[in-house]
Amino acid sequence: MELEEVGNRLVPFIRTKLQDPNATIENVARGPGHAGFSYFFDTISDGLRTSYFLRLPPPGVKHEGTADVMRQVAAIRTLQGTNVPHAPILWASADEDWFGVPYFVQPRLDGDTLKDEWPLQFSDAQLRAMARDAMTALAGIHKVDPANAPYLGQFWGYEFDVTRWDRFYERAAEPELLALQPRVKQLLLENIPHDARIAVYHGDFQWSNLLYSRKAELLAVIDWELCGIGPTLNDLGWICAFSDPEAWAHTQPTRMPHGDELEAWYREGYGEVEGNVRWFKALAMYKFGIISGFNLMLHRRGKRDDPHWEEIKPSMKSNMEYALKMLTS
Known part of the structure; x- marks a missing residue:
């Protein structure tokens, strides 16, 4: 329009x-x-x-x-x-x-997300406090009674959340970088953590979906396009894996705390956590490695011009290696 x-x-x-x-x-x-x-x-x-x-x-x-x-x-x-x-x-x-x-x-809230040049105005101490506030907010989201959101439907099952990426993997560019996919997929299906809480999840909880003021205050969790009812640890595994340098081969322009520290803050805010967080870290990088390959294919075929995926390409292999480590060590 x-x-x-x-x-x-x-x-x-x-x-x-x-x-x-x-x-x-x-x-x-x-x-x-x-x-x-x-x-x-x-x-x-x-x-x-x-x-x-x-x-x-x-x-x-x-x-x-x-x-x-x-x-x-x-x-x-x-x-x-x-x-x-x-x-x-x-x-x-x-x-x-x-x-x-x-x-x-x-x-419209007067703030911005932690992308591009925005984080440069904050000190390391401020960024740590901002990250802690984010994990407290995530714990709060996961405490919401899912009965309050019947429109979101029901959880489709762990197997679906693993196998739904098959069709994207089959069309991914640079398939050799995803050589570990069959093994990682097998281990994900063999080690499903059925005890994880099923409730409202954000679906893409990461720094570019958190709005902060110029005074380093968390104003809002934004961009809920991928929300649903499912394992809430999807969100925790996602942001923790994205904040672990070991998962990435390309340069990550961030000064945010390590994923292990984020997890500790989440546990402080949430309480006892049921479910294997490492499995969800593995699923996060399994999904993102495949997503990267698929989007790289779209870019190279001219279907969606986005050279950013060429920069991310080296991490497709390290994403899968990280997922394998989370499932085997």
């Missing part, structure tokens, strides 16, 4: 929601994200300026999976009344009258 059309649709929408026939819209701009269309905009109402964030699914696709924005709404609304920092849902509906697709609107 073009910015002009978004702006035109926002005027009657915001006038209705704010009950102000004179409200105006300014500064409509595209927001970040890959799984949907997002926009920032300002509203002037009663002389006050307020900034908002609008999320829409991409056009021409079924509203399911990552394109079902109401899944994100369901997950975020479970955080009401908790200590987990989040941007509340102000308005949301599967009704398509306003934008031609389902939507949700949140307040």
